[in-house]
Amino acid sequence: MTIKIGIVGYGNLGKGVECAIRHNPDMELAAVFTRRDPETLKILTEGVKVYSYEEAESKKEFIDVLILCGGSATDLPAQTPELVKHFNVVDSFDTHAKIPEHFAAVDTAAAQGKKVGIISVGWDPGMFSLNRLYAGAVLPGGHDYTFWGRGVSQGHSDAIRRIKGVKDARQYTIPVDKALKEVREGKNPELTVREKHTRECFVVAEEGADLDRIREEIVTMPNYFSDYDTTVHFISEEELLRDHKKIPHGGFVIRTGKTGWEDENSHVIEYSLKLDSNPEFTASVLTSYARAAYRLNQEGQSGCKTVFDVAPAYLSPLSGEELRRHLL
Amino acid sequence: MTIKIGIVGYGNLGKGVECAIRHNPDMELAAVFTRRDPETLKILTEGVKVYSYEEAESKKEFIDVLILCGGSATDLPAQTPELVKHFNVVDSFDTHAKIPEHFAAVDTAAAQGKKVGIISVGWDPGMFSLNRLYAGAVLPGGHDYTFWGRGVSQGHSDAIRRIKGVKDARQYTIPVDKALKEVREGKNPELTVREKHTRECFVVAEEGADLDRIREEIVTMPNYFSDYDTTVHFISEEELLRDHKKIPHGGFVIRTGKTGWEDENSHVIEYSLKLDSNPEFTASVLTSYARAAYRLNQEGQSGCKTVFDVAPAYLSPLSGEELRRHLL
Numbered sequence: 001m002t003i004k005i006g007i008v009g010y011g012n013l014g015k016g017v018e019c020a021i022r023h024n025p026d027m028e029l030a031a032v033f034t035r036r037d038p039e040t041l042k043i044l045t046e047g048v049k050v051y052s053y054e055e056a057e058s059k060k061e062f063i064d065v066l067i068l069c070g071g072s073a074t075d076l077p078a079q080t081p082e083l084v085k086h087f088n089v090v091d092s093f094d095t096h097a098k099i100p101e102h103f104a105a106v107d108t109a110a111a112q113g114k115k116v117g118i119i120s121v122g123w124d125p126g127m128f129s130l131n132r133l134y135a136g137a138v139l140p141g142g143h144d145y146t147f148w149g150r151g152v153s154q155g156h157s158d159a160i161r162r163i164k165g166v167k168d169a170r171q172y173t174i175p176v177d178k179a180l181k182e183v184r185e186g187k188n189p190e191l192t193v194r195e196k197h198t199r200e201c202f203v204v205a206e207e208g209a210d211l212d213r214i215r216e217e218i219v220t221m222p223n224y225f226s227d228y229d230t231t232v233h234f235i236s237e238e239e240l241l242r243d244h245k246k247i248p249h250g251g252f253v254i255r256t257g258k259t260g261w262e263d264e265n266s267h268v269i270e271y272s273l274k275l276d277s278n279p280e281f282t283a284s285v286l287t288s289y290a291r292a293a294y295r296l297n298q299e300g301q302s303g304c305k306t307v308f309d310v311a312p313a314y315l316s317p318l319s320g321e322e323l324r325r326h327l328l
Numbered sequence: 329m330t331i332k333i334g335i336v337g338y339g340n341l342g343k344g345v346e347c348a349i350r351h352n353p354d355m356e357l358a359a360v361f362t363r364r365d366p367e368t369l370k371i372l373t374e375g376v377k378v379y380s381y382e383e384a385e386s387k388k389e390f391i392d393v394l395i396l397c398g399g400s401a402t403d404l405p406a407q408t409p410e411l412v413k414h415f416n417v418v419d420s421f422d423t424h425a426k427i428p429e430h431f432a433a434v435d436t437a438a439a440q441g442k443k444v445g446i447i448s449v450g451w452d453p454g455m456f457s458l459n460r461l462y463a464g465a466v467l468p469g470g471h472d473y474t475f476w477g478r479g480v481s482q483g484h485s486d487a488i489r490r491i492k493g494v495k496d497a498r499q500y501t502i503p504v505d506k507a508l509k510e511v512r513e514g515k516n517p518e519l520t521v522r523e524k525h526t527r528e529c530f531v532v533a534e535e536g537a538d539l540d541r542i543r544e545e546i547v548t549m550p551n552y553f554s555d556y557d558t559t560v561h562f563i564s565e566e567e568l569l570r571d572h573k574k575i576p577h578g579g580f581v582i583r584t585g586k587t588g589w590e591d592e593n594s595h596v597i598e599y600s601l602k603l604d605s606n607p608e609f610t611a612s613v614l615t616s617y618a619r620a621a622y623r624l625n626q627e628g629q630s631g632c633k634t635v636f637d638v639a640p641a642y643l644s645p646l647s648g649e650e651l652r653r654h655l656l
Contacts, residue, residue, distance in 0.1 A: 019589050023468045044589050099652050120656055127462065129656045130640055131599075134455065136655065137616040137643035138609075140351045184602075246593070259612055261347050261372050265574070265604035271459075274512075276593035281466075284587055288465040308644075308651050312458055313636040315465035323636050324427050327464065328448055328457045 003294050004030040004062060005287070006087070008053065008079065009069035010041055012247070013092065016283025017067050018044055024287060026317045030063050060086045065290040068092075069283075081105040084304075085113035088293040090286050092122040099125070099306075107304035116297045117304045121289045122282040123273055124148070128253045130307050131271040135255035139267060142257020143188045147175035147196060151249025151278060159224045160201055163217050165209030168237065170244040172200045175252065186256040186266045192227075199230040202244055204237045249278035288315045331622050332358040332390060333615070334415070336381065336407065337397035338369055340575070341420065344611025345395050346372055352615060354645045358391050388414045393618040396420075397611075409433040412632075413441035416621040418614050420450040427453070427634075435632035444625045445632045449617045450610040451601055452476070456581045458635050459599040463583035467595060470585020471516045475503035475524060479577025479606060487552045488529055491545050493537030496565065498572040500528045503580065514584040514594045520555075527558040530572055532565045577606035616643045 005021055007014045010032050021029045022045075029045050038050040051059065056066070066083055068091040070076050076093045083089050084106055093102050099120055110117040120126065124146070132144055153173050160169035179196050182189045189195075201218055205211055211234055219230045235243075250273040259265045275281045289307070292314035296305070313323060333349055335342045338360055349357045350373075357373050366378040379387065384394070394411055396419040398404050404421045411417050412434055421430050427448055438445040448454065452474070460472055481501050488497035507524050510517045517523075529546055533539055539562055547558045563571075578601040587593045603609045617635070620642035624633070641651060 016587065019587055022589070023587070096656070099656055100649065103652055125656045127466070127597075130462070132655045133640050133644055133651060134458070137619075137640075137645075138455070138612050140645075259344065259347055259351070259605060259608035261350065265608055267604060267609055268600075268602040269455075270598075270600045270602075272596075272598045274596040274598075276595060277587060280587035280593055281595055284466050291465075306652060306656055308641040308648070308656070309639050311637050311639045312461050312465075316461055316636075317465075317468075320636070321428065323461065324431055324634060327460045328424070328427055328453045328634055328636070 002026055002028045003291060004028055004064045005290055006031045006033060006056070006059070006063040006066045007069060008033045008056065008066055008083070009075065010034050010036075010043065010050075011069060012279035013283055013286075014069035015044070016277070016280040017069060017287055019280060020284045020287035021045075023284070024291075024317070027287070027291070031059055033066075056083065057086050063087060064294045065090065067283075067286050067290055069286075077102060077105070080117060080119060081109040084110045084115050084117040086115070087113075088116045088290075088297045090118045090121050090289045090293055092126075092282055092286060093120045094122065094125055096125070103304050103306070110303050114302045116293045116302055118289050118293050118306065118310065119304060120306050121286050123275075123285060124251065126282075126285050126307055127273070128251070128271070131253040131269075132255070133308055135253070135269040135271075139255055139257025139259070139269065142255050142267075145183045145191075145254045146251065147180060147254075148251040149173040149175050149197060149249070151251070151275070152244075152247050154247075156199065156201075156224055159221060160203060160218055163214055165206050165214055166203055167206050168204040168240055170202045170240060172202075174198045174200060180252065180254075183254050183256065184268055184270070186268060188256065194228055197228060199225060199228045201230065201232045202235050202240060203232060204240050205234055246276060247278045248276055249281075250274045291315060291317065330354055330356045331619060332356055332392045333618055334359045334361060334384070334387070334391040334394045335397060336361045336384065336394055336411070337403065338362050338364075338371065338378075339397065340607035341611055341614075342397035343372070344605070344608040345397060345615055347608060348612045348615035349373075351612070352619075352645070355615070355619070359387055361394075384411065385414050391415060392622045393418065395611075395614050395618055397614075405430060405433070408445060408447060409437040412438040412443050412445040414443070415441075416444045416618075416625045418446045418449050418617045418621055420454075420610055420614060421448045422450065422453055424453070431632050431634070438631050442630045444621045444630055446617050446621050446634065446638065447632060448634050449614050451603075451613060452579065454610075454613050454635055455601070456579070456599070459581040459597075460583070461636055463581070463597040463599075467583055467585025467587070467597065470583050470595075473511045473519075473582045474579065475508060475582075476579040477501040477503050477525060477577065479579070479603070480572075480575050482575075484527065484529075484552055487549060488531060488546055491542055493534050493542050494531055495534050496532040496568055498530045498568060500530075502526045502528060508580065508582075511582050511584065512596055512598065514596060516584065522556055525556060527553060527556045529558065529560045530563050530568060531560060532568050533562055574604060575606045576604055577609075578602045619643060619645065
């Protein structure tokens, strides 16, 4: 018997979940739900239907877990509490400051529906958070560092696109090697934002646009660029489509700390990701936690959970015995 | 109220646990139990008593968790099932092939005593196992690699010391850079043991010993060295004590895998440790899992568990709310 997954929202993330389900033989895609006109949506999996978002509830008996692939700004704060009344759900809510609020709303609704809702799943929040927790518990009193990149920041790319005379743009966030090196050496540097990351922008300008003005507007843009060392490259539309069509990302979580009676020994714990596709990897994490949501609910659990609350074994299709035999 | 920890066995690992407790303000060392004459043992923590192993049971009302610091060959197979009848326990049992058997014995005894026993805790098995599980669940169909080192192998050092004419020795296991590089590039190489690790030996010979014969005996020793490229350096006792007194170790767990409808995107997940002191780091992991054992038992749970069965939040002294606010 396979776990029946429903996808809510079919952008890059939703499509990534569809692909991830194909890589997990114990799961199958049951349905896709969209806010768009279902007729206009062409999905990859043969024989699976697309429904409007409003129809979701009426399909609940055919679905074990819904993976919510909407955005954190407006979709998930409404959808996750609404849907967890009827379904086990997993989302990738990533507005850090609002996680406590989102958790509370999902927890109340999940308890009401006797379902499991796992929120803020992905790689940051998600796998990176797990590594911060494990490393922090093992090396208390140590220092934590998170670096992101090299990878495309959608928010920064969008900010450039809003500048007059810009046709398209891609922005890469890049960790600074010198800072990474100092952190790994256990020097516990105090790093400014400028010292941790640089920003590299590839910009397609409209014909006749003032390139110097565009460059100046980018590098001085508050919040997004003014606190960073930013490089701007003007390229052609063909180059952008050819060389920058992927959505890579990744990063590093490093903790250094001391042990010994007099702190005489130093240790470095490092976790890193190098991802060709940010949405597909995030989708793969969501999909493994869908398995966990299903199993936890089968055991009678309910309420809101995060990656911190889920024992690792729930993520794997292997049995406890197989895990101990092959992975321990 | 602090968690009261007892240490069973006071070698490098037990001493490491004593130091780790000092780094965790929510814990205190309650007692040390030893197979040696308690009178001969001088521990670091003032005011804490040393008892004989046989006295442990009589102290159970003063202890929340016992951390077992004996060896996997003979100590733990007997001690863990025996002690988990009366105590929550954590051990670092690391004989991979015998983990299923050990798990079964501890599970039966723990159920009987209504206590929690967490076995095979440390970094491998332990943190490395966790990373194999998480990465495997997220990237099904990928490839897993574990490299160890640069670090001292106690077993290999002991093997050299048994050779006639050898006074002392230290053996380092070293991962091969070329292999690491190929793995990180996602080439999925099939690696022989020789291609994964090299071995470097620092040997103090007795006066007048035949160095060529010793070198030959080392590099041809079956199981330990004959399948590896091994380098032997003869050094003085002073040099050994000066340059090789620490017990460093570490390693890498790397998983590469593909996502996308046609496997078009590649990903690399890497976890690495660089440790000045193998026993002190292992002890730090054990100590964080002691917190988990205590809490799980407080919730009414019992039985044998491994790192796979423990939700990460149980390891941290922070509350769920604090974790979500600061680490997620």
